[in-house]
Amino acid sequence: MKAMRVHPGRRALVCEELEIPEPRDQQLLIQVSACGVCRTDLHVLDGELPDLHLPLTPGHEVVGTVVRAAIPGPFVPGDRVGVPWLAHTCGACSFCRGGQENLCADAQFTGYTCDGGYAEYLIADWRYCLAIPRHYSDIAAAPLLCAGLIGYRAYRAAGEAAALGLYGFGASAHLLAQLACAQHRRVYAFTRPGDVAAQNLARSLGATWAGASCERPPEPLDAAIIFAPLGSLIPQALAACRRGGRVVCAGIHMSDVPAFPYSLLWGERTVTSVANLTRRDGQEFMALASDLVLRPHVETYPLEGANEALERLRGGNVNGCAVLAVAR
Numbered sequence: 114m115k116a117m118r119v120h121p122g123r124r125a126l127v128c129e130e131l132e133i134p135e136p137r138d139q140q141l142l143i144q145v146s147a148c149g150v151c152r153t154d155l156h157v158l159d160g161e162l163p164d165l166h167l168p169l170t171p172g173h174e175v176v177g178t179v180v181r182a183a184i185p186g187p188f189v190p191g192d193r194v195g196v197p198w199l200a201h202t203c204g205a206c207s208f209c210r211g212g213q214e215n216l217c218a219d220a221q222f223t224g225y226t227c228d229g230g231y232a233e234y235l236i237a238d239w240r241y242c243l244a245i246p247r248h249y250s251d252i253a254a255a256p257l258l259c260a261g262l263i264g265y266r267a268y269r270a271a272g273e274a275a276a277l278g279l280y281g282f283g284a285s286a287h288l289l290a291q292l293a294c295a296q297h298r299r300v301y302a303f304t305r306p307g308d309v310a311a312q313n314l315a316r317s318l319g320a321t322w323a324g325a326s327c328e329r330p331p332e333p334l335d336a337a338i339i340f341a342p343l344g345s346l347i348p349q350a351l352a353a354c355r356r357g358g359r360v361v362c363a364g365i366h367m368s369d370v371p372a373f374p375y376s377l378l379w380g381e382r383t384v385t386s387v388a389n390l391t392r393r394d395g396q397e398f399m400a401l402a403s404d405l406v407l408r409p410h411v412e413t414y415p416l417e418g419a420n421e422a423l424e425r426l427r428g429g430n431v432n433g434c435a436v437l438a439v440a441r
């Protein structure tokens with residue numbers, strides 16, 4: 114099978130021919146149809162995450178078809194299945210037992226600690242896989258698996274905000290904006306200065322306002338979610354929030370946060386992060402996606418085009434999200 118892999122010292126993914134992996138225990142062998150391209154994949158490629166063991170196949174927004182299961186389980190050959198970021202947890206630690214398996218220290222992650230979906234096949238533990246609502250095509254479903262559902266965890270962490278700011282209007286924000294507007298919230302979209310395409314996309318999806326991240330929105334925000342990996346956005350988002358407002362950092366990696374005056378935090382404003390996802394988040398989000406029709410704005414690339422997709426993402430040139438169309 115073909116796979117696009119990260120190798121030590123290489124600045125681009127390498128296209129390789131590998132043996133099709135063999136599933137064991139609760140694993141499924143899955144033929145990949147589509148795999149979303151996430152900013153985390155760039156952090157993996159750039160070596161910005163700890164404990165990377167290379168070579169590695171990235172990709173954690175995987176939609177595919179079950180080829181076979183090692184032992185009988187709920188998924189059978191021919192079933193469509195989604196493989197998200199959370200690949201395994203220990204099940205025994207205090208986090209796992211307390212409903213916070215996203216914080217398990219022994220967790221495994223698709224496309225980070227185990228091979229992901231930038232390949233024609235992958236293996237995944239069915240206990241962490243998700244069924245996908247029927248009305249989404251494989252391509253449209255792929256971004257739901259990280260941009261959608263980790264975005265959803267951040268959205269929930271932002272609370273009942275009626276005025277919600279989204280910093281970095283990319284894959285996650287453009288899906289959440291649709292969810293927030295469907296729930297009658299006012300969305301304020303913040304982009305890089307001059308990113309007219311992202312601002313237009315935000316308005317077309319129902320945002321009340323779209324502007325540059327350094328601008329103040331026309332009303333104070335109840336909460337803000339930061340998707341862009343820039344620590345300097347934390348003080349900017351705090352300054353845009355009302356007293357008691359909440360700033361949620363949704364990314365796995367951020368540049369350093371600059372010093373800022375305490376007055377920005379004063380007034381019971383809070384800053385928090387969300388990390389990974391639980392299986393419950395996945396099920397809750399898929400139930401919401403099943404009731405709504407989320408319309409991802411997708412650029413597609415062939416599997417061998419993964420480097421091009423990643424470089425466009427790096428340059429901030431993907432409007433919406435990028436998806437690898439691996440098999441039909």
Ligand SMILES: [Zn+2]
Nearest residue numbers: 203206209217
């Ligand atoms: Zn655990």
Ligand SMILES: [Zn+2]
Nearest residue numbers: 151153259260
């Ligand atoms: Zn992701």
